[in-house]
Amino acid sequence: MHSRVVEIWVGLFVGIGFLALFFLAMKVSNLGELSSSREGYTLFARFENTGNLKVRAPVSMAGVTIGRVKSIRFDKATYDAVVEMRIDPQYDTLPEDTSASILTAGLLGEQFIGLTAGALETYLKDGDQLELTQSALVLEQLISRFLFNKAEGGDKKADASAAAESK
Amino acid sequence: MLQGWGIWALGGVQRIGRAHIFLAHVLLGLPGLLLRLRLLVREMYVVGVLSMLLIAISGLFVGMVLALQGHNVLSEFDAEQSLGVLVAASLVRELGPVVTALLFSGRAGSALTAEIGLMKATEQLSGMEMMAVDPIKRVVAPRFFAGLLSMPLLAALFSMVGVLGGYFVGVGLLGVDEGAFWAQMQAKIDFEEDIINGIIKSLVFGLIVTWIAVFEGYDAVPTAEGVSRATTRSVVYSAFAVLGSDFVLTALMLRGE
Numbered sequence: 001m002h003s004r005v006v007e008i009w010v011g012l013f014v015g016i017g018f019l020a021l022f023f024l025a026m027k028v029s030n031l032g033e034l035s036s037s038r039e040g041y042t043l044f045a046r047f048e049n050t051g052n053l054k055v056r057a058p059v060s061m062a063g064v065t066i067g068r069v070k071s072i073r074f075d076k077a078t079y080d081a082v083v084e085m086r087i088d089p090q091y092d093t094l095p096e097d098t099s100a101s102i103l104t105a106g107l108l109g110e111q112f113i114g115l116t117a118g119a120l121e122t123y124l125k126d127g128d129q130l131e132l133t134q135s136a137l138v139l140e141q142l143i144s145r146f147l148f149n150k151a152e153g154g155d156k157k158a159d160a161s162a163a164a165e166s167k
Numbered sequence: 168m169l170q171g172w173g174i175w176a177l178g179g180v181q182r183i184g185r186a187h188i189f190l191a192h193v194l195l196g197l198p199g200l201l202l203r204l205r206l207l208v209r210e211m212y213v214v215g216v217l218s219m220l221l222i223a224i225s226g227l228f229v230g231m232v233l234a235l236q237g238h239n240v241l242s243e244f245d246a247e248q249s250l251g252v253l254v255a256a257s258l259v260r261e262l263g264p265v266v267t268a269l270l271f272s273g274r275a276g277s278a279l280t281a282e283i284g285l286m287k288a289t290e291q292l293s294g295m296e297m298m299a300v301d302p303i304k305r306v307v308a309p310r311f312f313a314g315l316l317s318m319p320l321l322a323a324l325f326s327m328v329g330v331l332g333g334y335f336v337g338v339g340l341l342g343v344d345e346g347a348f349w350a351q352m353q354a355k356i357d358f359e360e361d362i363i364n365g366i367i368k369s370l371v372f373g374l375i376v377t378w379i380a381v382f383e384g385y386d387a388v389p390t391a392e393g394v395s396r397a398t399t400r401s402v403v404y405s406a407f408a409v410l411g412s413d414f415v416l417t418a419l420m421l422r423g424e
Contacts, residue, residue, distance in 0.1 A: 003205070003208075003209070006208065006209055006212045007208055009212055009216045010208045010211045010212050010215070010216060012216075013211065013212075013215050013216045013219055013317075013320065014211075014320065016219070016320075016324060017319070017320025017321070017323055017324060018320070019327075020320070020323035020324045020326065020327035020328075021319075021320075021323045021362075021366070023327045023330075024259060024323060024326055024327060024330075024362050024365075025358060025362055027330075027349070027353075028255045028259065028326075028330055028352055028353070028356050028362070029259075029353065029356040029357060029358040029361060029362045056357075058354075
């Protein structure tokens with residue numbers, strides 16, 4: 001085999017190898033999205049409870065992903081969580097009274113932040129904080145509240161029937 | 168009998184020690200190799216280019232089987248859209264590096280062992296030493312670095328072809344939604360945690376497989392039987408070492424999550 005042919009083949013091999021790495025990076029993984037998420041602007045929101053929210057979870061409005069969660073911190077002074085979100089630059093007309101809530105995709109899915117547009121005509125800027133937030137639903141709390149209400153309701157009924165009997 | 172065990176254990180420890188000194192010697196051959204890149208290119212042809220077709224075809228079939236099996240299970244939960252994640256995650260994290268390393272040790276590693284072992288058996292290596300040419304630098308180092316460089320590229324090729332195979336079966340044959348296939352994949356596969364870790368794995372496996380292959384060849388008993396036994400050992404030890412170190416690497420990589 002001529003060394004020229006060998007060299008061409010090796011060059012081709014290395015080229016295909018790097019093409020494959022590039023494909024894996026851009027098409028299979030999230031690197032393609034990450035490069036765009038470096039731009040955009042940052043919003044903050046305080047939540048009493050972020051549940052299972054993870055960094056890089058989507059921030060969506062009307063079901064469309066418009067940004068990603070960048071970081072989640074605990075605020076020592078106020079005992080709540082500060083979530084930093086990066087919103088894509090083309091969505092720069094979010095009203096100032098937009099509210100954020102932590103939602104779950106499906107019954108067992110990942111948690112994400114859902115934004116609901118407000119009515120004001122002034123728009124959120126880089127570094128602004130969302131005032132209206134709703135915490136994640138914690139299943140245990142929901143169940144205990146339900147049971148508690150049920151028990152309370154049961155007592156009231158019992159009281160009512162006892163009162164009726166005494167009459 | 169006890170003495171037999173002792174001899175066996177001491178021999179094993181000695182071989183491991185020799186293997187490490189040998190590796191250090193090979194790594195010292197790198198500067199000299201950079202001056203003669205032509206040798207490296209030649210060996211990359213033998214080790215990498217000739218393995219390419221095997222790796223690509225295996226990857227294609229592995230990806231297609233993954234898509235078939237995954238679709239079968241996922242459709243029970245109405246979660247066919249996650250097929251892309253399943254195929255890509257299992258290929259990039261595990262199957263790509265591991266299966267490539269196993270195939271690579273069978274295709275290229277055994278050939279390296281047999282070649283170097285035969286050179287030793289036919290006294291070409293001692294001949295080189297007589298001519299004051301260091302056989303480790305001239306013969307072993309190019310083969311070792313060619314294997315080390317080829318493995319990550321081959322593993323990436325394997326994963327890429329596998330994902331495409333999964334795409335053809337999943338989207339083409341089984342009717343999974345194309346947008347969901349790619350979008351869920353991109354949403355769930357992390358560049359640093361999955362792709363980079365896969366590349367690290369394939370680099371480590373490349374080191375292990377080629378190290379074992381060239382060492383077994385260099386350390387072979389210089390007879391026809393010795394070379395044949397060395398070739399078998401090369402493939403068997405490589406498989407053990409790859410699977411064992413895969414467990415350790417996975418445990419280390421998952422610990423952070």
